[in-house]
Amino acid sequence: MLEALNLSCARGERRLFSGLNFSLRAGGALQAFGPNGCGKTSLLRIVCGLVAPVAGEVRWEGENIRSLGDEYFGAIAYVAHQTGVKDELNPIENLRIASGVAGHTLDKPEAQAILERVGLSRQRNLQARLLSAGQRRRLALSRLLALRARLWILDEPLASLDDDGAALARNLISEHLGGDGMAIIATHQEMNLSAGQMQRIEL
Amino acid sequence: MFRWIVWRDLILAWRRRTDVLATLFFFVIVVSLYPLGIGPEVQLLRRIAPGVVWVAALLASMLSLGRLFGNDYQDGSLEQILLTPQPVYLLVVGKVLAHWIVSEIPLVVIAPVVGLQFGLSGNTLALIVVSLLLGTPVLSMIGSIGAALTLGLRSANVLVALLVLPLYVPVLIFGAGAIEASIGGLDAKPYLLLQAATLVLSIVFAPWATSAALRISVE
Numbered sequence: 001m002l003e004a005l006n007l008s009c010a011r012g013e014r015r016l017f018s019g020l021n022f023s024l025r026a027g028g029a030l031q032a033f034g035p036n037g038c039g040k041t042s043l044l045r046i047v048c049g050l051v052a053p054v055a056g057e058v059r060w061e062g063e064n065i066r067s068l069g070d071e072y073f074g075a076i077a078y079v080a081h082q083t084g085v086k087d088e089l090n091p092i093e094n095l096r097i098a099s100g101v102a103g104h105t106l107d108k109p110e111a112q113a114i115l116e117r118v119g120l121s122r123q124r125n126l127q128a129r130l131l132s133a134g135q136r137r138r139l140a141l142s143r144l145l146a147l148r149a150r151l152w153i154l155d156e157p158l159a160s161l162d163d164d165g166a167a168l169a170r171n172l173i174s175e176h177l178g179g180d181g182m183a184i185i186a187t188h189q190e191m192n193l194s195a196g197q198m199q200r201i202e203l
Numbered sequence: 204m205f206r207w208i209v210w211r212d213l214i215l216a217w218r219r220r221t222d223v224l225a226t227l228f229f230f231v232i233v234v235s236l237y238p239l240g241i242g243p244e245v246q247l248l249r250r251i252a253p254g255v256v257w258v259a260a261l262l263a264s265m266l267s268l269g270r271l272f273g274n275d276y277q278d279g280s281l282e283q284i285l286l287t288p289q290p291v292y293l294l295v296v297g298k299v300l301a302h303w304i305v306s307e308i309p310l311v312v313i314a315p316v317v318g319l320q321f322g323l324s325g326n327t328l329a330l331i332v333v334s335l336l337l338g339t340p341v342l343s344m345i346g347s348i349g350a351a352l353t354l355g356l357r358s359a360n361v362l363v364a365l366l367v368l369p370l371y372v373p374v375l376i377f378g379a380g381a382i383e384a385s386i387g388g389l390d391a392k393p394y395l396l397l398q399a400a401t402l403v404l405s406i407v408f409a410p411w412a413t414s415a416a417l418r419i420s421v422e
C-alpha cells in the first residue's frame with residue numbers, strides 16, 4: 001500500500017502543490033491531472049524517491065520510502081518522459097540489460113516474448129536510434145513487463161503512441177491492476193482503463 | 204548485476220568508438236608535441252618525460268569524464284539505474300571500471316610507444332606502464348566524483364577541472380616521481396607503493412562520494 005501524507009513540492013522559488021494526501025491499495029490507480037508545469041512529474045519523482053518533498057512523506061507498507069531505500073525501489077517501476085532507452089542498443093539488448101541491471105536476468109526467449117507483446121518483434125535487432133518515438137515508448141513500456149514491479153509510476157504513458165499503441169498501454173495497465181498491481185499515472189488525457197479502482201487528483 | 208552494467212557500458216563504448224579514440228589521440232598528440240617543440244636534446248627530454256606523460260594522461264582523463272554519466276543522464280537511463288534495488292556503490296564501480304578499460308587502458312598501452320620519443324630506456328618504459336596502470340584507475344575514480352557533481356550543468360567541463368585537478372595532484376606527483384626515479388636509476392618502489400595506496404583509498408571512498416553526488420544531480 002502506498003500512502004502520501006501532506007506532500008508539498010516546490011520547483012525553485014515556486015510552490016507547486018502542498019498538503020497533498022492520498023493512498024493506493026492493490027488494484028488501485030491514481031491519475032494526476034493538470035496542465036503543463038503544474039507539478040505532475042515532480043509528484044511522480046517524489047513518489048519514486050528521486051526527489052525529497054519540501055514537506056510531508058511518502059510511505060510504502062507503512063514505512064517512509066526514504067528509509068526503505070533499495071527495498072522500495074525493488075517494488076516500483078518508473079517510466080519517465082525520457083524513456084531511458086539507449087540509442088546504440090537494439091530493443092532486445094535494451095530490455096535484457098535494463099532487466100539485468102535491476103537484478104532480474106531475462107533470457108533471450110523471454111525478452112523476445114515481451115517484445116512480441118508490445119509489437120516490437122520485427123524491430124528487435126535494429127539499434128534504437130532507428131526507432132520512432134512511439135516505438136521507443138513501447139520499448140520503455142516493455143520494461144514494465146520485465147521488471148514485474150507492484151507499483152507502476154508512469155509519466156504520460158500515452159505520449160507519442162498511435163491508436164494501437166495507446167490501446168496496448170491501456171491493456172497492459174489494466175491487466176496489471178487486475179493482478180493486484182498499483183499505478184500512479186500523470187496524464188493530461190483520460191486513461192479510460194477497463195479495470196482497477198480509479199482515483200483522480202487535480203494539480 | 205555488476206557484470207551487466209560493465210557489459211552494457213563496454214558495448215555502448217564500442218558502438219560509439221570515435222569518442223573513445225579521441226581521448227587516445229589527444230594523449231598521443233600532447234605527448235608527441237613536446238619533443239617536437241623542445242628539440243632533440245636527450246638530457247632535457249629525459250628530465251621532462253615523467254611530467255609530460257603524466258600531465259597528458261591527466262588531461263586526457265579529464266576530457267573523457269563527461270562521457271561517464273553524461274549520456275545516461277540525457278536519455279533518462281541514469282535515473283533508471285538509480286532506481287534499481289542494487290547498491291548504487293556497485294553500479295558506480297561497474298561504470299568506472301568500464302570507463303577505465305575503454306578510456307585509460309589504451310593510454311597505458313600506447314604510452315611506452317610515444318615514450319620512445321623521449322629517449323627512455325626499456326626499463327623506464329616498462330615502469331611507465333606500471334605507473335599508469337596503478338594511477339589511471341585513481342584518475343577515473345576521483346574523476347567520477349567530479350563528473351557526477353557537474354551533471355547537467357552548463358560549464359561542466361570547466362567545473363570538473365576545478366573540482367578534480369586538486370585531487371589529481373597527488374596522483375601526478377607519485378606517478379611522475381616513480382618514472383623520474385627510474386630514469387635516475389633509483390628504486391621506484393616507494394612511489395609505486397604510494398600509488399597503490401591511493402588506488403586502494405580511491406576504490407573504497409570515491410564510489411561512495413560519487414553515489415551521493417549522483418543522487419543530488421538527479422533531483
